[in-house]
Amino acid sequence: MNLKNNKSALSGIMITAGTAIGAGMFLLPVVSSGMWLAYSIVCLLFLWFLNYLSALYILEANVQFSIGSSFDTISTRILGKNWNILISLSIAFLMYILLYAYFSAFGNMATQTLGWEIFKTNQWSQGVMSIILGGILAFVIWLSTAAVGRISTILVFGMIISFVVSMAGFALQVEASKLFDVSSEASAYSPYLWAALPYFTTSFGFATVVPSFY
Secondary structure, eight states: OHHHHHHHHHHHHHHHHHHHSOGGGGGHHHHTGGGHHHHHHHHHHHHHHHHHHHHHHHHHHHTTSOTTOOHHHHHHHHHOHHHHHHHHHHHHHHHHHHHHHHHHHHHHHHHHHHOOHHHHHOTTHHHHHHHHHHHHHHHHHHHOHHHHHHHHHHHHHHHHHHHHHHHHTTGGGOOHHHHSOOOSSOOOOHHHHHHHHHHHHHHTOOGGGHHHHO
């Protein structure tokens, strides 16, 4: 029983990590460059805390309802029909944007990696690959949360290994002048802070997967 619980906890952790670590992370060094390392770390910790609280609030709402209750049922009973409409539209918009971003990225990476001649001569090939890969992922999600957890575990561990290998070569090139603002001139960090917060928020959001764990 303990082994089963440990496997479930590991799957939950990997799904959470896979959801929180998104493609938007690649842009974070760019949007936060004006804040340098210190303010960037503070910003990351602040957004982590907000995401952590939101996940706990959603979990607390989920445990008050029976297993299988939809998000629509939960939000309607807690907030009422009017607020539920606004929340449902917001979630639908967010999911649409995320699916569009990832599906288009899937198709582009697949066509560039395979390099088949048909991909070079047909403009619609990228869209077809996006639909095929999206269908495969949808099938895995349809199978079960456990299947998603197993695949997420493999992918996250692979990502960790590839990250360590790729970053190892840069470890010896770290310099304080590249991480901290060592200039004697007074700098204004607030414009960069407000510009980076939306990217930080959307890049590390994982609260939407919380109902799947209950």
